[in-house]
Amino acid sequence: MADFLEKLKSWRLPWREIATSGTTSELPELEEHLPDHQIDQVHEQMMACLQSKGGEVSARQRAAALGEGYLGLNEEGRKRFLKILADDFGTDRDVVAQSIYNFQSAEDEDAKCSYEIELRRNLEPARMTLLRQFNALPQGVKFLVDLRAELMAMAREDASLKVVERDLKDILISWFDVGFLELRRITWDSPASVLEKIIEYEAVHSIQSWSDLKNRLARDRRLFAFFHPRMPDEPLIFVEVALVNGMADNVQALLDEDAPLLDPHDADTAIFYSISNAQAGLAGISFGNFLIKKVVGNLSQDLPNLKTFATLSPVPGFRKWLDKVLAEGDSSLLQNQEREALKAASGQKGAKGGLKHLLEQPDWHEEEAAHDALKSPLMRLAARYLTEAKRKGTRPLDPVAHFHLSNGARMERLNWLGDVSEKGMKQAGGLMINYLYKLKDIEKNHEAYSAVGKIITSSQIKTLKKG
Amino acid sequence: MADFLEKLKSWRLPWREIATSGTTSELPELEEHLPDHQIDQVHEQMMACLQSKGGEVSARQRAAALGEGYLGLNEEGRKRFLKILADDFGTDRDVVAQSIYNFQSAEDEDAKCSYEIELRRNLEPARMTLLRQFNALPQGVKFLVDLRAELMAMAREDASLKVVERDLKDILISWFDVGFLELRRITWDSPASVLEKIIEYEAVHSIQSWSDLKNRLARDRRLFAFFHPRMPDEPLIFVEVALVNGMADNVQALLDEDAPLLDPHDADTAIFYSISNAQAGLAGISFGNFLIKKVVGNLSQDLPNLKTFATLSPVPGFRKWLDKVLAEGDSSLLQNQEREALKAASGQKGAKGGLKHLLEQPDWHEEEAAHDALKSPLMRLAARYLTEAKRKGTRPLDPVAHFHLSNGARMERLNWLGDVSEKGMKQAGGLMINYLYKLKDIEKNHEAYSAVGKIITSSQIKTLKKG
Amino acid sequence: MADFLEKLKSWRLPWREIATSGTTSELPELEEHLPDHQIDQVHEQMMACLQSKGGEVSARQRAAALGEGYLGLNEEGRKRFLKILADDFGTDRDVVAQSIYNFQSAEDEDAKCSYEIELRRNLEPARMTLLRQFNALPQGVKFLVDLRAELMAMAREDASLKVVERDLKDILISWFDVGFLELRRITWDSPASVLEKIIEYEAVHSIQSWSDLKNRLARDRRLFAFFHPRMPDEPLIFVEVALVNGMADNVQALLDEDAPLLDPHDADTAIFYSISNAQAGLAGISFGNFLIKKVVGNLSQDLPNLKTFATLSPVPGFRKWLDKVLAEGDSSLLQNQEREALKAASGQKGAKGGLKHLLEQPDWHEEEAAHDALKSPLMRLAARYLTEAKRKGTRPLDPVAHFHLSNGARMERLNWLGDVSEKGMKQAGGLMINYLYKLKDIEKNHEAYSAVGKIITSSQIKTLKKG
Amino acid sequence: MADFLEKLKSWRLPWREIATSGTTSELPELEEHLPDHQIDQVHEQMMACLQSKGGEVSARQRAAALGEGYLGLNEEGRKRFLKILADDFGTDRDVVAQSIYNFQSAEDEDAKCSYEIELRRNLEPARMTLLRQFNALPQGVKFLVDLRAELMAMAREDASLKVVERDLKDILISWFDVGFLELRRITWDSPASVLEKIIEYEAVHSIQSWSDLKNRLARDRRLFAFFHPRMPDEPLIFVEVALVNGMADNVQALLDEDAPLLDPHDADTAIFYSISNAQAGLAGISFGNFLIKKVVGNLSQDLPNLKTFATLSPVPGFRKWLDKVLAEGDSSLLQNQEREALKAASGQKGAKGGLKHLLEQPDWHEEEAAHDALKSPLMRLAARYLTEAKRKGTRPLDPVAHFHLSNGARMERLNWLGDVSEKGMKQAGGLMINYLYKLKDIEKNHEAYSAVGKIITSSQIKTLKKG
DSSP states (O other): OHHHHHHHHTSOOTTGGGTTSSOSOOOOOOOTTOOHHHHHHHHHHHHHHHTTTTOHHHHHHHHHHHHHHHHTSOHHHHHHHHHHHHHHSSOOHHHHHHHHHHHHHOOSHHHHHHHHHHHHHHTSOHHHHHHHHGGGTTTHHHHHHHHHHHHHHHHHHOGGGHHHHHHHHHHHHHHTOGGGOEEEEOOTTSBHHHHHHHHHHOOSSOOOSHHHHHHHTSTTEEEEEEEBTTBTTOOSEEEEEEEESSOOOOHHHHHOTTSOOOOGGGOOEEEEEEEEEOOGGGTTOOOHHHHHHHHHHHHHHHOTTOOEEEEOEEOTTHHHHHHHHHHHTOGGGSOHHHHHHHHHHHTOSSHHHHHHHHHHSTTGGGSHHHHHHHHHHHHHHHHHHHHHOEETTTEESOHHHHHHHHTTOEEEEEETTSOOSHHHHHHHTTOEEEEEEOGGGHHHHHHHHHHHOOOOBOHHHHHHHHO | OHHHHHHHHTSOOTTGGGTTSSOSOOOOOOOTTOOHHHHHHHHHHHHHHHTTTTOHHHHHHHHHHHHHHHHTSOHHHHHHHHHHHHHHSSOOHHHHHHHHHHHHHOOSHHHHHHHHHHHHHHTSOHHHHHHHHGGGTTTHHHHHHHHHHHHHHHHHHOGGGHHHHHHHHHHHHHHTOGGGOEEEEOOTTSBHHHHHHHHHHOOSSOOOSHHHHHHHTSTTEEEEEEEBTTBTTOOSEEEEEEEESSOOOOHHHHHOTTSOOOOGGGOOEEEEEEEEEOOGGGTTOOOHHHHHHHHHHHHHHHOTTOOEEEEOEEOTTHHHHHHHHHHHTOGGGSOHHHHHHHHHHHTOSSHHHHHHHHHHSTTGGGSHHHHHHHHHHHHHHHHHHHHHOEETTTEESOHHHHHHHHTTOEEEEEETTSOOSHHHHHHHTTOEEEEEEOGGGHHHHHHHHHHHOOOOBOHHHHHHHHO | OHHHHHHHHTSOOTTGGGTTSSOSOOOOOOOTTOOHHHHHHHHHHHHHHHTTTTOHHHHHHHHHHHHHHHHTSOHHHHHHHHHHHHHHSSOOHHHHHHHHHHHHHOOSHHHHHHHHHHHHHHTSOHHHHHHHHGGGTTTHHHHHHHHHHHHHHHHHHOGGGHHHHHHHHHHHHHHTOGGGOEEEEOOTTSBHHHHHHHHHHOOSSOOOSHHHHHHHTSTTEEEEEEEBTTBTTOOSEEEEEEEESSOOOOHHHHHOTTSOOOOGGGOOEEEEEEEEEOOGGGTTOOOHHHHHHHHHHHHHHHOTTOOEEEEOEEOTTHHHHHHHHHHHTOGGGSOHHHHHHHHHHHOOSSHHHHHHHHHHSTTGGGSHHHHHHHHHHHHHHHHHHHHHOEETTTEESOHHHHHHHHTTOEEEEEETTSOOSHHHHHHHTTOEEEEEOOGGGHHHHHHHHHHHOOOOBOHHHHHHHHO | OHHHHHHHHTSOOTTGGGTTOSOSOOOOOOOTTOOHHHHHHHHHHHHHHHTTTTOHHHHHHHHHHHHHHHHTSOHHHHHHHHHHHHHHSSOOHHHHHHHHHHHHHOOSHHHHHHHHHHHHHHTSOHHHHHHHHGGGTTTHHHHHHHHHHHHHHHHHHOGGGHHHHHHHHHHHHHHTOGGGOEEEEOOTTSBHHHHHHHHHHOOSSOOOSHHHHHHHTSTTEEEEEEEBTTBTTOOSEEEEEEEESSOOOOHHHHHOTTSOOOOGGGOOEEEEEEEEEOOGGGTTOOOHHHHHHHHHHHHHHHOTTOOEEEEOEEOTTHHHHHHHHHHHTOGGGSOHHHHHHHHHHHOOSSHHHHHHHHHHSTTGGGSHHHHHHHHHHHHHHHHHHHHHOEETTTEESOHHHHHHHHTTOEEEEEETTSOOSHHHHHHHTTOEEEEEEOGGGHHHHHHHHHHHOOOOBOHHHHHHHHO
16 A cells, blocks of 8 residues: 555646645645544545535545545544544435335335435435545545455454445445456566566465566466456456366476476366455455456467366365364274374374374475375365365355355366475365366356255265265 | 447357357347247346356346347337336335334444445345346447437336336446546547547537548647547547637637648637537436546646637527517517617517517528627627526526536627527527636636526626626 | 648657757758759758768758758759759769779679678768658658659659669668568558548549448458558558458449448458559559468458458550550451441441440440440450550550469459449440459469469450450 | 577468468478588578569568578578578679679760669679568567677678678668667566566666666656667667766665655756667667667656756776786876875785785775775776777777767766776776766767867866876
C-alpha cells in the first residue's frame, strides 16, 4: 500500500485542474491519527459528497480528496475514518420502515413491484454511494479493492466495521462481473512492472528469481491472468501451465531451469501447476473456474495437439489431518506389514510413533528404508484423506480438492514424492495429485459433486484407498 | 439491431469451445413468435442458468445461448420472452417477508445490520442474476444496453415489463459508473467504424457527409467521446468543439467547410456546439456534465491559450412555447412600436397574427422588413422564455437550458439568426444561445441553481428581457 | 502535395528545439520563384549541410529547413532548386579519375578490392548525401518519394534533372527493400485517413463512395496493403480480394453492394480483382509479386477452405490493338459465318466495318443481335491478342498479362461481358480474364515465361484462339 | 547468437508456406563444417538467388534458407561460407572495365552522367544483392548486423573477408540512416525482454541486478534508446540520465538504491551518466550525437525546469597514460611539495615510485594520508591528460573526451573520487569528469573543435592544469 501511495502521489488527479474555484472547502492535510477535531470535518466532507454540493463532478472530486486523505492516515486514523462510514452513513431507518409499510400494504401487484424496487433502493446505505465515488481517485478501483482487504483485517477486531466491508463487497461483486474481465497471456515480453507482481503474488510454488520466472514463461510454458479494464496492471488471478508429454508427476522436474525445452506443437498434455489469487480484497469473489475453462478453451484452439488437461496440485491439509488422526489413535490406519516395516525403518516401537517419527526426519525421502516403509501407508492414507475427510460433514476438508471437484474435475493420480521442497514435505509428505479436466465430463462431474457431494475418482485412487 | 445481430453471428461465442459435452440441454432454434410450446423450454433454460446447473461457466454459456435465441425473435416473440422474466423471475415473496420479519425483530444493532443486508440481497429479483449472465454474449454489455432501449419502448404499451426495465437500469447504473468511462478524442485517424457511428448518432446538427465530418475533425476542431471498456467501439456521449476567436454566434459559419482553418494555438475560445447522447438504452444515466468538465480540463491543459469556454446551443422549445402564449392571447407580449412594425411587415391586421404569419413565411430572415420587425420581439420573448417558462413550477421548460444551468453555466448571449437551417428556424426562429462555463463560478452557479432555482444571466439577457 | 505541405506545417520539426543558438545561418523565407539572389544562398546552405558545419545534427536540421523551403516554392522555383542539385552536387570528377587510376594500376587483388570500394564510394555524388539528409523532415521519406514523382515529371521536359531522379531512385531502392515492408489488412476499423487514401489511389475499378468502400471491406472481402515503417499512413500498393464460390467472371457482380454476404469459411476461391500502386514516386520499384504471394500465404493459413487463387483482371490494351489490326486490314481476322452475322447485325456492308460499327454502339451488349454477332470474334481475337501480340518482340503487349505471367500465373479463362462499365467496354469490349495462381506451378511457370517467354494457358484459351 | 538461433527456430519463415512446390531445389541440412562437397551446393544456391530463379519471391525464400543454413554452421563452416561470398561474388571485372571505358570516352556531359551511374551500379558486387536478400529471414536485419560483427572478428584473421564486411557496412549505413531510428523511453513498464538486453548491453557502469535496473528507471531517472523499425526489440544505443539538483560528482551516489527520490519537476540538472552502444555489428555507424541531442530536446520540452545538461563521464585512459609517462621519467610531472607528501605517505623513496606505489594500494582512497598526497597531482595530471594527450597528433587520446567534444560539449569539472568502484579506480584513479552541453554554444564549440582541434574547457580545468 505504501508503494501504491507513492505511485498515487506521482499522478495528477484528473479532476484537480477543474477545481480552480476557491469555493470547494478543500480538506486540509489530515493528521495521521485523525484526531477528534478532524472527525467532524471528514464527516462534513462526506455529507457534501452525498449531497453533490457544487454538482456531481465536484462531489467526485471531493471524494477523491477524501480518499487521498485516507491514504495519509496511519492504522488508528484509518479505523476512525472507516468507523464514521460504519456509524453515520447507513440506511435511513425511518425511510426504510415507511418503505416496508408501503410494500406490505400495496394493493395490487404493480404497486407492490414498484414499492419493492423502492425498498431495495432505500436499503442501500449512503456509504455505498460514497464508496463508489472513491472511484474518482486515479486507480480508484484498486483503491477500493485494497480498502476491502484492510476492512476484512480490521473487522476481525472490530465487528462494527463488518457492515462497511459487506457493502463494499456488494459493489465489487457488481464491478468484477466475470464478463468484464479480460484474459491475457503473460510472456517475457510483458511489462516488467506486471511480471514483478507475478513474482510477488505467486502463492503455490514461490518464484525464486527473475530467471526462475523467465523459465516459467519459456516456449513450452504458459501463464494466463485475468485483468479488470480499470486495473490494467494488476493481475486478479493467474494460472501457470506446462506443456508436456504425459501427465507430469513432479513439480521440481517441471520447474527445473536446466530441463530441455519442448516444442509446444509436440506436447500432448497441459499441466496447470499453479493457480494464485492476487488480490486479497477480492476474497469471496471467485473467478478460478472461469479462468481454468477459458485457458483450456484458449489452449485447445491454439494447440490442437493437446489431448489432456490436468493439474499438478498440492494436498495442503494432508499432514495436518494425518497428525490429528494419528493422535486420535485410530488402529485401522495401518496394516500389519506396514507396521513392521515402519518399526524396522524407524527403530521406534509403536508403528504410529514410527510413522510420525520417520516423517519428522529431515530428508527421509532420500533414505531408502524410510522411503520404502512410508510409501504404501502414506499413499493410502492420502487417498482416504482426499475422499473421506470432510468439513461440515459435506465438502472435502482439502480446499484444493474442493475447488477442482466443484469445477468438474476428477481425482486422477496421487504422485509419490511429487514435491520434495520443504513446503511440500511439510504439508503433504511430498505427495502431489493430478486433477483431470475431461471436457466431456466436466458438467456431469460438477452436477454429481454439487448435488450429492459425489467425488469422481480414477481407479488408481480407488485402489489406493482400498489398500 | 439487425446489424448488431449480423455482427454477432460472425463471431464465435467464447464459451462455445468448452461446451463439447452433450449434456448441456442446448436450446433448439427458437421460432420467431416464440410459440407457447417453446415458452416452457425457455423458462426451463432460465431456471438452469439461475441454478448454475453444470457449474457457473455452463450457466453463463446457457445464458449466452438464450441471448442469441432472443436476438432471433421478432417483436412479438421478444415481448413473450421478456414477459417470462417479468412474471416468473421476481423476488421470492415468502423469503422477503421472512427477511423483513427478521430485520424488524432483530434485537441488537449488529443483527439489524446483518438482516438489513440480507433483506437487500433478497430484494434483488432472480431476473437480475439472469440479466447479468447475458454479459457472456460477445458484446454482452451492448446487448443489455440495447435491451433496455427495447424494454423502455415496450413498457410504454405493456406496463408489466416496467419492472424488468427498472432492474436492468439498476445493473447498468452500477456498470456505467462514470469512473469506468474513458474519454477519447476522435480524429480523422479514428476507425471508420467509429466515425460512422458519430455520423449516425449526431443529434443536434446532423452530419451531411463524410466530408462534413472531416471538417468537424479539422485542426481547429475537437470531438471527444466517453467510451465504456466493454463497448470499445460505441461512443456513449460525445461533444463537438470549435476552437475560435471570440464567442461564436452562428452555427452555419462554424460548419462551413470552406472556412479557413485557425491555428489552435491562436484560438482564445472553445465553443461546444453539439452534445449528443448515443445510447438510447442509457437514458436517465447521465454523463453529460462529466464530459463537459473533463473536456474543459483537457483542453485547458493542452491549449493554455484558451480563455473562454462556452456553448453555442439551440433553444429547442422556444417556438412551441411562443405559439402557445400567442394562442393564449397575452396582451403584454408585444410593445406598441413592435405591433406597428409587425403589421406593416406582414400586411396582417393583428400584430400577433402578424408575428405568427411572418414566422411562417419561408425564408423570412432573408427579407429585410420581416427580419427587422421580428428581431426585437423575438429576442425579448426568447429571453423571457428561457428565464421564466418553467416545468412543474421550478425547472426551466427548455431542456438544454436546464442541462447547462445545472452544470453551473450561465446564460451569456442570445444570437439573432444563429441557426438558419430549417430545423433552427422551426424550433427557435433561428435563435441560438451561448452558455458560458466560467471555471471559478461553476460551483457557485450550480449551488444557486440547484438550491433555489436561481438562473444566472449576463447583462445582455437581463436587458433583453426588460425590452 | 498541397495537403502534405499543410500537414507538415502543423507539425514541429524535431530538431528545431535544439537550435536555440543564433549561429545557424537560418534560411530566410524563400520567394516562390527562387530568384537569382537566393540561389547562391541555397547553394551555400547545401554546402553547409555537406560539410556538416556545426556537427551532423545541425546538418540534418539545416537540410530539413531547406526541404521546408523547397515545399514553399512554386513549380519554377522548384526546378531552379533541383537544378542546383543537378549541376553543382555531382561527383568530383578529379577524385573519380584518380580512383579509377588507382583501381586500374593496383598490383594485387587486395588493393584492387580496396580501390574498387573506394571508387564506388567516390562515384556517389554529393547530392545523394544531401537527399538522404532530407529524411530529417517530418515525414521525410514521403517527402523524398513525392520529390521523385516531381522529378520524373520535370525530367521529361528538362533531361538534365534526370541524374537527380536516378540518384534518388537508388536511395529509394535501398530504403524500400521489400524486407522492410509490412503487410497490413485494411478493414472498416482502419483509420478514416488511411481509407480515404485507398479511395483516392484505387486505379482499376474506382471507388464511388464510402459505402462502396465499406462493401469492399465486408466480411467476405479482403484488402491488403504494404506499408513502410516510416510512412505508416501511406499504402504503397494494395490488393482487393473477394472470397467467393467458383471463379468469379463479372466485376459488377463482385462490387454489387446489394449482393448477399458469404461466410468466408464457406468460400472456396479468392479472387484478386484489383491491384493498385499508390505512390507515383516509387515507379520502377516493384512489390506487386511479393504482395500477391504474401496475401496468398496469409489467406491460405487463415482460411484453409480456400482452394483456388485467381485474379479477375482487365485486358486494358485489347480494343486499341483491335482497332489497329482492323485498320491494317488483315483478312484472316474474321471467319465467314462471323462476317455474315456482323453484317446482319450492323446493317453495314463490310464485316470489319460491321465489327467496328457495332463496338461503337453504346450499350451494344444489351442488344441481342449485336451481342450474338460479336461474342465469337471478340473472344477469339482477345485470346490472340493476349498470347500473340508482343512488345519489342518478346513480352506481351498487355501489361497486366505480363505482370501476372511473370509472377508465374497462367491465363485461365476469358469472360464475356465481365466488365460492362464504360471503361471496361471502351478498353476491352467488356472482356475480362482470370489469371490462375496454382501454388505448385508458380515457379515452373515463371521459369518458362522468363527464360523463353512461354505463356501458359488453359484449354479454354487454346480453344478460343483456334476458333 | 545461440539464443538468436533458438528464437529463429521457433518462428515460421513467412515465405515458407508459399513454397509448397517441389521445384525449389531445397538446401539439404548443411553439415557443421561445410565440407567441400557442400560448398558447390551453396555456391549454386547463391547463383540461383542472384538469377532470381523461379522469380524474386522464390529468390528471397532461397536466401532465407541459406541464411538458416549459415546459422547451423560452426565457426569453421561459417568462414568457408563467407569465403564463397568473398571470392566468387564480387564485381564482374570485364563489365567494370567496359563501364570505365564508356565513362571515360563519353562525348557529352549527359552521356558521361549516365555512364557514371552505370559504372557505380556495376561496381556493386553481386554479394551485396545476396546480402540484402537475407533480409527475408525473420529478424533479417538483426541477422545482418550480427553477421557484420562476426565478419569483423573473422577479418582480423583472414583479411580476404574484409571486402564482404565493407560491402555489408555500406548496406547497413543506408538502412540505419538516423532518420529511420525512433527514440523510445525505456521504463519499468517496458517488456522484460527489452530490459534484459539493457542489463546485458550496459557497458559503462554494469547493472548488478533487476533491482539495480529498477532504480535506474525510477521517477527521477530516464533511459532513452534508439530502435530500428525492423529490430523493434533490440536497442541500438542507449543513454541513462539522472534528474538531480546541481551537477552530480559521484556515480556511486547516483546509483545508490537507497537514495531518496526527487520529484522530476524539482530537478534543475540532467546528468547523462552512461551511454552504451548495443550492437557490435554497427561499429563505425554513429548515432551517439543524435541520441544525446534528441534526448536533450525531449527533456527540455517535458521538464522546462531543467537548466543544465551535462554528463558524468569516466576518464578511461588516464591511468594507462599516467603509467606510461611515469615510466618515461618526465621530471616535470610532479611539484616539489607533492613529492614530499607522496614520499611521506608511501614510505617509498622516489616520488614517482611513491605515486605508483600508492595507486596500487587497494582502497588507498579510504586512507587519509594517501588520499591527501594523491589528490593534487592526480587532478592536475588528469587535466593535462585530457587536454594535451593526443592520438595521431590531433584528437584527444581519451575516446570519451573526443566523443563529447566533437558533439560540442565543453570540459566542465574534474571530480575527485567520482567513481570508487574497482573499475573506476583502476582506469582513472577514481576520477570522473563532467562534460557540459550548453545549448547555445554547441555549434560553436563543435566548429572550433572540428576545425582546429580547440578544446573548450572551464576555468576549473584551466586552473588545475596550471597546478
